[in-house]
Amino acid sequence: MLRIQGRRCLELDMPALIHRARANTCTLLDLGAGDGRFVAHIARAYPDGLAIGIDACRENLIEQSRRAPENAVFLVANAHALPAELTEIATRLAITFPWGSLLTGLLDDPAFCARLVSLVRPGATLEVAVNGGALAEAGWTLEAGAARIRSNLCAVGFALRTPLAWGAAELRACPTTWGRRLAFGRDPRAVFLPGNWKGEKEML
Numbered sequence: 001m002l003r004i005q006g007r008r009c010l011e012l013d014m015p016a017l018i019h020r021a022r023a024n025t026c027t028l029l030d031l032g033a034g035d036g037r038f039v040a041h042i043a044r045a046y047p048d049g050l051a052i053g054i055d056a057c058r059e060n061l062i063e064q065s066r067r068a069p070e071n072a073v074f075l076v077a078n079a080h081a082l083p084a085e086l087t088e089i090a091t092r093l094a095i096t097f098p099w100g101s102l103l104t105g106l107l108d109d110p111a112f113c114a115r116l117v118s119l120v121r122p123g124a125t126l127e128v129a130v131n132g133g134a135l136a137e138a139g140w141t142l143e144a145g146a147a148r149i150r151s152n153l154c155a156v157g158f159a160l161r162t163p164l165a166w167g168a169a170e171l172r173a174c175p176t177t178w179g180r181r182l183a184f185g186r187d188p189r190a191v192f193l194p195g196n197w198k199g200e201k202e203m204l
């Protein structure tokens with residue numbers, strides 16, 4: 001896992017990062033953060049909080065990580081291979097418009113969904129948004145794919161509320177780069193799955 005700021009690679013002090021994340025009353029973890037715009041937005045909106053963005057693609061994160069405030073942390077990592085120490089850090093877990101292996105993890109991989117549980121603290125909120133185009137590429141309709149992901153997240157213990165159908169207006173209002181892109185694209189449809197973590201975790 002690499003910590004980056006622009007094109008620079010910073011030393012990643014994992015124990016310090018985890019300590020800071022757990023000590024903070026608001027710690028966002030954005031998986032598949034893309035260009036990191038949402039992470040930078042939350043870091044500016046909550047200067048006393050911590051916002052961590054993880055994406056597999058380093059290039060994506062370069063621009064925002066150069067300009068974001070100090071309480072925004074950008075990490076390059078595969079969400080399927082996060083370090084074991086990264087547990088119980090997030091009060092808010094966001095996965096917004098996933099594609100590729102991040103999306104298939106939510107659709108088809110119970111172990112990946114269970115790993116998401118280990119990332120959050122008690123009472124954490126969960127925000128997953130999936131879009132029609134990415135699900136179509138993965139062989140699912142928007143409705144069936146969103147229902148499958150919802151069911152997988154419920155199965156590992158997240159409490160999911162009623163899904164919300166998003167059209168162009170909601171996508172435009174979503175403060176991520178892909179939200180805007182999808183709003184003006186060919187298939188401006190998404191489903192937002194809001195939830196939180198209430199359950200007790202099994203001690204393994």
Ligand SMILES: C[S@@+](CC[C@H](N)C(=O)[O-])C[C@H]1O[C@@H](n2cnc3c(N)ncnc32)[C@H](O)[C@@H]1O
Pocket residue numbers: 031032033034035054055056057060077078079080095096097098099100101102103176177178179
């Ligand atoms: C459609 S983009 C959405 C980006 C951002 N969330 C947004 O809304 O603008 C999907 C992102 O998921 C990332 N991604 C896909 N699979 C991943 C994985 N296994 N681990 C980490 N990131 C992944 C991609 O690199 C890409 O940046």
